[in-house]
Amino acid sequence: MIINSSELTGVLRQYNPWWSGNRFPDLPAWKRAAFHEIAHWVENPPAGRALLLSGARQVGKTTLFLQAIDELLAKGIPPGNILYATFDHPLLKLAGLDGLLRLWDEAEPSKQGTEYLFLDEIQSIKEWQVWLKHQVDFEKRRRIAVTGSATPLAMEGQESGVGRWHTIKLATLSFYEYLKLRNDPVPKLPAISSLADLFDMTPAWFSKTGSEARILTGFFHEYLLRGGFPQTATVSSIPLAQKLLREDIVDKILKRDMTALFGVRRIIELEQTFLYLCLHDGGMLDMQELSKNLEVKRPTAMSFISILEATHLIYRLQPFGYGKEILRGKHKIYLADPAIAPGVLLKGISLLDNPTLLGQAAETAFFKHVFSRYYARSIAFSYWRGGKKGLEVDIIADIGGRYVPFEVKYRSTAVETADLKGLTEFCRTRAVNKSCVITRNMEDFGIIPLTGDNNIQALKIPAPLVCYWLGESETTSAVGS
The missing domain is CATH 3.40.50.300 (P-loop containing nucleotide triphosphate hydrolases)
Known part of the structure; x- marks a missing residue:
């Protein structure tokens, strides 16, 4: 020896x-x-x-x-x-x-x-x-x-x-785990065994529960900034938490692990690729545009994407469908934690003042929660686009051939049926009668019809509340079951 x-x-x-x-x-x-x-x-x-x-x-x-x-x-x-x-x-x-x-x-x-x-x-x-x-x-x-x-x-x-x-x-800490680790004061909320149970609740129940959960919104925004890494979750200073997060990802993962484990030598190009993904979190991955902007060959860029996925920094969502629909479609990219993009890009708390970036972070947080909670059940996730109509559904969960669509509308105004044309079209064409819309405000919580005959319904549920319930493993068992 x-x-x-x-x-x-x-x-x-x-x-x-x-x-x-x-x-x-x-x-x-x-x-x-x-x-x-x-x-x-x-x-x-x-x-x-x-x-x-x-x-x-x-x-x-x-x-x-x-x-x-x-x-x-x-x-x-x-x-x-x-x-x-x-x-x-x-x-x-x-x-x-x-x-x-x-x-x-x-x-x-x-x-x-x-x-x-x-x-x-x-x-x-x-x-x-x-x-x-x-x-x-x-x-x-x-x-x-x-x-x-x-x-x-x-x-x-x-x-x-x-x-x-x-x-x-x-995965990184769920919102529920983040609150537990920090010992933040959280109200006692009703336990649910499934998101499907909420379709049977009354308007009075939605109003009461939303009112009780209102304190979660501020904590959720801090979660989007600090992230679900235990080391940064408990740091009182948000800029310091983001600085630590950037150092861990850029210095330890991109510059050390990539070289040691995957033999990556072009670290600058790899870092630029990752920064590009941070700027497009929750968006479509256009490999041609990425290769052109960063001046790297397409096979190299594709290799970088695979490595970033292997080191658990990103998720890739393929388009909904079969055969050519998947082969010709673009992947959708989510970062592994909503705080990665603002941390790596050193955004500070300015994220909260930008509705677009805040919505992207909330969508990333929701996807991480729903994916982490159900991956063990071999549930496939994809996104849907409605061809020439330009319609889209953010996330589709495939539970053995039964589809549960999710649309994220994280905005200050209430979501109405007219805002959900993509969700309505998907449900009609795929014979789906229940779907979920992830909203922002606790008042924007309840059931709305997507069709005049009320045969297709959408559950509107605020992101802080759904992420809390999805992370509370003892009370949430399965999507739609």
Whole structure:
């Protein structure tokens, strides 16, 4: 081994204080919804699979692992049976996976029963997929959980992991989680099991609930500025939060991870591409225009887009339809968090004074919430455009062939039926009788007809309220179910 063994053991003991009878200090008592998924896997891993916790940097993956370890210790699991390591540490990266296991055996040799391995940023290790597959296949007494801030397995060697690990995609904090983390004063709101339940509510219920939820709007606007990254969510100064967010994304992800993991050398062009996407958040991706404006070749630009998606910085929505409709259509791009664009572009609080940018941020926030809440159910998302008529629906959720359309109208004036021609056309042509409109004001909350016979209805629901309910995992189970 290149490195002194005792030095590496010292690093491991620093990361595993429970071996010496101590707990990891300053862990948050409050736990995210994803914690319960991890805890369930720890108790009963499906088909003996490993766990891959996938998400962008600084979204809280390490904290979730340490909370899971703390719960194992509280349940009486022997401390020596639990290993935590991060391959962000240069010495552990040099030691490699097998070297790490040898050091663990030397430091804690008398392990009996199930062993628990929690490995951070495993994408830094070459051929980690093959190693993990081997461990799952032949080391049955080990339960292995890993995190990744990037997903190169989507680009190479993905087949080696089929059936070997269960993936949990961790997004940035939901609005509900953001409020919990900050301990902001939130009124007690009625619980709902499904957005579909709201179609049965009375006008009086909508008025009362909207009035009670009015305080959420100010918090929601702060959420759009600070973002759902735990580190920046709790920073009191919004300009400082945005500065930290820009440094994390530009310096750590674009300039470091892209070079180390994907071999990107043209960092300036990559950063320019990302800035272009920040300026067009929630808009159509015109590859020809992007390539022309940034003076990069189309294949290079397409490669940059794929890499940004692999590092969990963007989502891509394909057009609704089949065959040529998809192949010829443009993708729609959403950033992974509504605060990324104002943070990277150093907008400060000026976002709140620009109705267009504020509406884009609200749409990005809503899409992140609805996608994050339902991706595990294999719900496909797309957008719809009505050909020559120029009509559009922002988001279509495909639930096994049943469509739930969403239109975002985040504006100060009330939304009327005449403002929803695209939504009405889609519902008529696809035999959909219920849809959702995301509004701004708490007074703009209720049911409106989209057709004169009232056979097609739209639920108008304010963005702060729907994002709150979608993030409150204990009370919201499924779109339209």
